[in-house]
Amino acid sequence: MQDKIYGKIPLLDSLRKYSIKDITCFDVPGHVRNRGVKILNEYFGDDIMNMDINSSPRMDNVSNPQSIIKEAEALLAKAYKSKNAFFITNGTTQAIHAMILATINPGDKVLLPRNIHKSVINALILSGGQPIFIQPEFCDDLGISLNIDHYKVKDIIDKIEDIKAIFLLNPTYYGMCCDLKEIIDICSEKNILVLVDEAHGAHFPFNDELPVSAMELGAHMSAVSIHKTGGALTQASALLINENIDASKVKQIINMLQSTSASYLLMASIDGARHNLVENGQGQLLNALKLSRYAKSRINKVNNIKVISKELIGNKGVSYLDETKLCINVKKLNLTGFEVYDLLYKEFDIQPEMADLYNILALVSIGTTKEDIDKLINALEIISTISSKNQITKNIKIKQIKPIVKLNPREAFYSNKENVILSDCVDRVCGESIMAYPPGIPIIAPGELITKEIIDYIKLLKDNNAYLCDMNDKNLETILVIS
Structure with a gap:
């Protein structure tokens, strides 16, 4: 790999420089750069093995950053328009745990939708918080939850006293966004903290046609999966905070949860992904939006398949929508989403993001090409033709489950x-x-x-x-x- 020095990528740049220095290592990791485990060199390459390092005075320490990591996190905060940003190397799961533990004490009431990720339930187990569930709106045709209606939020917080925080999923996995600004304003009147799982919206601040991010709208804290839609390596995420949040307490909680040997490869990938989004995100995401709109126009012409898009905006719980997420409804094929998912993977070497009984979800990202989209379209056309010969009608009815909480x-x-x-x-x-x-x-x-x-x-x-x-x-x- 030819050595390149970039400006304003302090951690990635320093890691590259450090990896090519002639340093005699008596520290961990035990593979000692590219020397100890040749099979890893053969599969990963010398550059990756040389950049897999541990904390040192030259490379700063994420537990108490003083130099290059501090600078890289400050640049991340600036990119996301937040007061502070913290590197997270165990995915947004860890960011959510930190967010809840930094704000919720045992017995504190938390208002949250029931379609939250399992990490939120686990964070409540860790913190002792008391969940008060609010049902998201539901689309019978799609068989999926949408997002939260702000009128429901107001009704609940007017009736229930002492709610400490509201935790929101925005966007949902299918790209549905609530009226987050209205909810923030409603909660502000009651001094309720607004915490946002923005795992699937890490790209929002970098293109004007995407929904506005939680930090820009004034949420107190948000967690973003930079690896999901921002281009960093898997598990690379960030925790973002605005005013009125104690940054030192947040850092204390992160240090309780995060390894003292946090991966420099993951942290440096956040630094590089942030740089790319700032420099190129507007154009790359505009291309992703164009590809997504092209995909929708083509797939909607395939028999018995429909891509859900902006027509949902204006329904209860959907004020905005992330068009880079293709929610492909296949229930009229007489196949479940799980079956279409398997066919795409096994027969066409196409890997969708996920499936449910009615749908598959395909993500169009900064790395997606028109060839990728055309391959997906062609596969769906073939599946549609094959399924039309299926005489078995599947009558699967999905209803929204409304759980009853009996115990914390x-x-x-x-x-x-x-x-x-x-x-x-x-x-x-x-x-x-x-x-x-x-x-x-x-x-x-x-x-x-x-x-x-x-x-x-x-x-x-x-x-x-x-x-x-x-x-x-x-x-x-x-x-x-x-x-």
Whole structure:
């Protein structure tokens, strides 16, 4: 690799310079650059092995950054229009845990939608916070949750006292955005903190045609998966904070959760991705938007397939929409989304982001090409032709599940439990999380009442080969319940 020196990429630039210096290493990692494990060199290359280093006086320390990491985080904060930004190397899961632990004490009430990621439930187990669920709007045609209606937020916080914070998923996995500004204004009147899981919106600040980011709208904290839509390496995320949040406490919490040997490859990839988004994001994301619109226009001409887009804007819970996410509705094919997902992967070497019973989700990003889009279109055309010969009509009805919280998640987690046969669990209190992954939204979480409706939905997902995870019984013949 030819050595290139870039301006304003302090960590990536310094890491590259350090990796090519003739330094005799008696520190970790034990592979000692490119010397110790030749098979890793053969697969990863010398450059990656030489840049896999540990903290040192020359390279700063993420636990208490004083030089190049401090500068890189300041540039990240500037790019995201936040007061502070912190490198996170264990994904947005860790950022969400830090966000909750820095603001929520045991017993504090948190208002949140039920279509949140499992990391939020786990953060409540860690913090002892008390969830108050608000149902997101639901689209029967798509079979998915949309986002939160701000009128519902106002109604709840007017009725329930002492809500400490609201936690929002914005955008949803399918790109649906609530009226975040209105919710922030409503919560401001009650001194309620606004925390945002913006994992799938890391690209928002870098193109004018995308929804406005949480930081720009005045949210107190947000977590962004820079690896998801910003171009960094997998697990590379950031935690962003605005005014009225104690940065020193946030840093203390991050240091409790994050490894003291945080990966320099991941941190440097955040630095490089940030630089690229600032320098090239406007054009790259405009190209992604054009490709997404082209894909929609073509796929919507395929028999029995429809791509959902801006026509949803204006519905309750959808004030804005991220067009780079292609929610492809396939239920009229007489195939489930899981089946189409498998066909795309096995027969066409196409990897969608995720699937559910009605849809597949394809992400159009800064690295997507027109050739990629055309390959997807052609595959869907073939699948549509094949499925038209299928005489079996699948009559799958999806309803929104409305869980009943019986115990605080932390209390449920630490309660005594027993395994009970699936069909015998009705009216028992769940002691574990069960979910389809991706996206990792719990079907049932610790402390919630197990109803017949939930059992039926679990059976429906099992029968349609959804990838279910996190449960104690990997075959899901039993559920862990409070004894």
